[in-house]
Amino acid sequence: MTSPLLFALVGIGLFTLGLYAVIVHPHLLRKILAVNVMGSGVFLLLVALAKRSNSVDPVPHAMVITGIVVAISATALAVTLMLRVKDETGRAKLPETPPE
Amino acid sequence: MTLLPLIFDGVLGFTLLWLAWQLLGSLALFRAIVLFIAFGLLMALIWVRLDAPDVALAEAAIGAGLTGALLLAALARVEPPGDETANLHPEKDGQGDIVSVTEGGGLPFRRWLVALHLVLACGLGYAVLSLPSAAPGLSEAVANNLALSGVSNPVTAVLLNFRAYDTLLEMGVLLLALLAVWSLGRTPDAPAPAAGGVLALLARLLTPLLLLVAGYLLWVGGRAPGGAFQAGSLLGAAGVLLVLAGWRLGRRFAQLPLRITLVVGLALFMAVGLSVMLAGGRFLAYPPASAGGLILLIEAAATLSIGMILAALFLGSRPGSRGGQ
Numbered sequence: 001m002t003s004p005l006l007f008a009l010v011g012i013g014l015f016t017l018g019l020y021a022v023i024v025h026p027h028l029l030r031k032i033l034a035v036n037v038m039g040s041g042v043f044l045l046l047v048a049l050a051k052r053s054n055s056v057d058p059v060p061h062a063m064v065i066t067g068i069v070v071a072i073s074a075t076a077l078a079v080t081l082m083l084r085v086k087d088e089t090g091r092a093k094l095p096e097t098p099p100e
Numbered sequence: 101m102t103l104l105p106l107i108f109d110g111v112l113g114f115t116l117l118w119l120a121w122q123l124l125g126s127l128a129l130f131r132a133i134v135l136f137i138a139f140g141l142l143m144a145l146i147w148v149r150l151d152a153p154d155v156a157l158a159e160a161a162i163g164a165g166l167t168g169a170l171l172l173a174a175l176a177r178v179e180p181p182g183d184e185t186a187n188l189h190p191e192k193d194g195q196g197d198i199v200s201v202t203e204g205g206g207l208p209f210r211r212w213l214v215a216l217h218l219v220l221a222c223g224l225g226y227a228v229l230s231l232p233s234a235a236p237g238l239s240e241a242v243a244n245n246l247a248l249s250g251v252s253n254p255v256t257a258v259l260l261n262f263r264a265y266d267t268l269l270e271m272g273v274l275l276l277a278l279l280a281v282w283s284l285g286r287t288p289d290a291p292a293p294a295a296g297g298v299l300a301l302l303a304r305l306l307t308p309l310l311l312l313v314a315g316y317l318l319w320v321g322g323r324a325p326g327g328a329f330q331a332g333s334l335l336g337a338a339g340v341l342l343v344l345a346g347w348r349l350g351r352r353f354a355q356l357p358l359r360i361t362l363v364v365g366l367a368l369f370m371a372v373g374l375s376v377m378l379a380g381g382r383f384l385a386y387p388p389a390s391a392g393g394l395i396l397l398i399e400a401a402a403t404l405s406i407g408m409i410l411a412a413l414f415l416g417s418r419p420g421s422r423g424g425q
Binding site for chain 1 (some may be wrong): 105106108111113114116117120121123124125129132133136139143146147148149151152154155158159162163166167170171174175177178179210211214217218220223224225228229232233234235236237238240242243254255257258259262263265267270273274277278280284287327329333369378406409410413414416423
């Protein structure tokens with residue numbers, strides 16, 4: 001067991017935790033948080049796998065930097081959508097039962 | 101000898117997972133978001149442990165700073181202060197336990213879900229463990245061509261030269277997100293709170309410092325960790341600080357000048373790519389002799405655009421559209 005491998009497994013753990021939380025939480029802000037945690041898990045996996053050999057692979061690093069910036073723009077869009085849902089329905093949660 | 105770093109990394113990894121569990125299961129949204137900021141800072145530490153200082157800089161500025169500010173601002177609009185109990189479910193305290201926080205779905209459903217996720221995690225873990233233990237990936241290809249890229253920081257070389265397409269499209273994604281936010285953001289700009297003494301003073305002190313550090317990161321990005329994204333996110337942070345302190349863009353600048361600043365990064369990137377093409381090369385394939393200068397030019401414009409776009413994303417509504425601040 002090496003450190004990169006350990007962090008790769010932690011990344012998988014974060015992804016799974018986030019996926020579970022996305023599914024079970026009805027509150028939209030929690031879903032946004034959970035998607036961010038999922039994304040962090042994927043980033044961690046990528047960068048950890050880039051460090052398996054002695055020469056660190058810079059390509060995944062560049063991909064993750066791009067990914068972090070895309071993640072915040074997606075988060076901002078999701079927040080705007082959530083505020084819109086709150087405006088329309090009065091609450092920022094998904095309904096318990098789907099509308100007919 | 102080699103055991104100590106592994107133990108340290110084990111503690112880091114475990115703390116990260118524990119923080120994620122806590123933040124996803126926390127009953128109070130405010131607490132969840134504060135934990136998410138801590139989570140981002142811990143991630144930055146882990147990036148350093150994984151020899152990825154460029155990613156650490158981006159994560160510290162964006163993952164921990166800007167995302168946290170964005171989510172806290174959103175929370176204030178979704179659940180006004182004083183309404184803290186509204187999101188407490190009648191069930192019970194159950195803090196830290198994701199299963200007890202949720203409502204609906206029924207217990208059998210949740211058991212199935214947990215089982216499915218365990219299977220997923222085990223499968224992914226098995227896949228990672230069965231990967232070859234040493235894989236240089238593209239590091240040799242990057243190292244061999246680094247001299248031709250015009251910069252000596254391999255991550256900047258990949259971002260702005262070898263895989264410049266990705267970065268170009270990413271600038272497009274940022275603009276697209278801003279367009280969508282401006283189109284959907286019907287919520288009027290939250291009335292600028294009267295900035296308290298401390299916040300106003302802090303904004304005045306920190307903004308020049310942030311600008312200075314952003315300029316430094318942009319300049320140093322060619323040979324050391326840093327670059328357009330890190331510098332741009334610091335500019336964005338300065339913008340967010342100013343917005344929080346109640347400062348708004350003057351009406352004179354809120355229309356055309358703002359829009360030009362927003363697109364200048366993408367436009368200059370495209371212009372450089374196309375002019376290289378007209379000079380006989382391929383799209384975005386800079387001639388090695390002038391690559392360094394071109395990259396710095398593109399990065400400078402991209403920094404400005406990224407900073408403005410991030411600040412505008414935080415503000416949410418179109419500046420000057422409603423009640424024109």
